Structures are given as C-alpha cells and as structure tokens.
Amino acid sequence: MASVRKLDRHQARTAYAFIAPTMLLFLVFTVIPVFMALYLSFTNYDVLSRKDWVGFENYRRLLDDELLWVTFKNVFLYAVVFVPFNIIISLALGILMNRAWRGIKLFRTLNYLPTLTSSVAAATVWIWLLHPEFGLVNGLLSYVGITGPAWVAQTETAMLSIIMVTLWQSVGSNMIIYLAGLQGVPDYLYESAKLDGATKIDCFRFITWPQLRPTTFLVSTLSIIGALQLFDQAFVLTQGGPANVTKTPVYLIYQQGFNQLQMGYASAQAFVLAVAILIFSVINMRITKAEESVI
Numbered sequence: 001m002a003s004v005r006k007l008d009r010h011q012a013r014t015a016y017a018f019i020a021p022t023m024l025l026f027l028v029f030t031v032i033p034v035f036m037a038l039y040l041s042f043t044n045y046d047v048l049s050r051k052d053w054v055g056f057e058n059y060r061r062l063l064d065d066e067l068l069w070v071t072f073k074n075v076f077l078y079a080v081v082f083v084p085f086n087i088i089i090s091l092a093l094g095i096l097m098n099r100a101w102r103g104i105k106l107f108r109t110l111n112y113l114p115t116l117t118s119s120v121a122a123a124t125v126w127i128w129l130l131h132p133e134f135g136l137v138n139g140l141l142s143y144v145g146i147t148g149p150a151w152v153a154q155t156e157t158a159m160l161s162i163i164m165v166t167l168w169q170s171v172g173s174n175m176i177i178y179l180a181g182l183q184g185v186p187d188y189l190y191e192s193a194k195l196d197g198a199t200k201i202d203c204f205r206f207i208t209w210p211q212l213r214p215t216t217f218l219v220s221t222l223s224i225i226g227a228l229q230l231f232d233q234a235f236v237l238t239q240g241g242p243a244n245v246t247k248t249p250v251y252l253i254y255q256q257g258f259n260q261l262q263m264g265y266a267s268a269q270a271f272v273l274a275v276a277i278l279i280f281s282v283i284n285m286r287i288t289k290a291e292e293s294v295i
Helices: 002-040 057-063 065-097 105-116 117-129 136-143 158-183 187-195 202-210 214-228 230-239 249-259 263-294
Strands: none
Touching: 002 263, 057 263, 065 105, 065 117, 065 158, 065 214, 065 249, 065 263, 117 136, 117 158, 117 230, 158 214, 158 230, 187 202, 202 214, 214 263, 230 249, 249 263
C-alpha cells in the first residue's frame, strides 16, 4: 500500500512538472494582464504620466460615448449576416466533402488553405481583388455587363466586403469541424431511415441536423466571439471607414489605447466588450439547450 501511494505521489509530481510551464505562461500572459487591465479601467492612465484612481468615471463616460455604441451596432449587423452564413456555408462544404470521391482529400485541403493564411496578408490581397478599377472582382462582373462598386470605399458595400473576406477565411476551419461531426454520426441511423422510406431531406432533418447540434453550438459560439472581436480585416481593408460604418469595438479600443494613449478608458471599453461576449455566448448556449429539450 505504501509503495502504491509513493507511486501516486511521484506521478502527481511528474504531472505538475509537465503542466507547470504552461500554467506559468498562462498566469504571466493572461491572468496577470487581465487583472492589470481591470485595475487600469478605474484609472486615468495615459502611459506618459502618473495614473490616478478615478473610480467608475471611465464606465460613466462609456454611457455618453456615441462612437462606442456605433461600433457595437456595426459589429451586431456584421454578426447577424456573418454567423448564419458561416454556419450554412461550412455545413454545406462539410456535407459535400464527406464523400468517398477520388481526390476528395485535395479538395478538403484547398478549402482549408485560406484558414492558414494570415488575416492581414489575406486582407491585403483582397484590397487588390476589390479595387474598383483594376480589381479581379469588378473585372469579372464587367464580363457580364455589371459595373462593380468601390467595394471598400462606399458605405453601402464596405461592411459587405469585410463579411466576404472573413467568410472566405473562416469557413474552411468550420468545415473541418462539421466534417468531424458528420463522420461521427452512426451509419445505422441512415440505414434504418432508408428502410423506412426516408428521403435525403428527411435524413438531414431528423438525423444529421439533430446529431450536429453540439457541433453547431461550437461553431456558432466561435463565430459570435470572432465577430465581436473583429479587427484585422477592418483595420487593413477600410481603417474603420467610410464614415465609421466598419469601425468595431476592438478597433476603437486600439485607437483609444495606442493612438490617443487613453489606456484607462480603453481598458474600460475592453471589459464592456468582454461582458458583451459573455452575454451573447450565454444566450447562444441557452437557445441551443432549449432546442435540444424540444427534440
């Protein structure tokens, strides 16, 4: 018995030794910065001078910051379009790639490649693709007699341009998630359904979609969080313009903190954004659980 306990203690120490570097990095680069940012959100810290405690003044200031609420409206409109299309396209690609066709692995790889591309590099390439005069997109539209717009320079199409770029880059990773979920659905369910005369639509409605609810919850949650944290594409493609229609909360936090050196106020904005992400994630979880209980 003593030897068993000694072995257990040795295994526990070994396990702690292996996870210690990761936990140390997590503590230094995540936990400590979060608490430091929380403290700064109650100060008027501007990097150059001494920080003074101002209490809830930064948070009261948020209530009158019209630009902040404009950015939340922008990212909400972005999410309303981006999240459903991301789910639909990713699921469609996952179903299409879940076939035993020759060369299917090549097509899976090609669909996944945009995910590996740096978002800044991809947005830089898309600036050329969406150029109003020399861009490939408007060039293709001209062949069918359509005069393409100035995609990133018009208020009507600027956010649509960002949605196109982010969809192009994100559906590949979600396709892989859905592909894994589809391959986890038992084959005997489809075989039983076919024996009962079920069509492909019936199989999708009553077997595939219910079985993929946990996968859809994961994809939708990640999509919502990614939408609320949108920054790279808006920064590179439009710089938040035109007329602030593509400015996002993270972009505003970046400007307040690093351009205007209002680190205290930027920290308060960051915590409001974190609360918004938490709220939308909880709502999404509640909706998913309600749908599962109905089924």
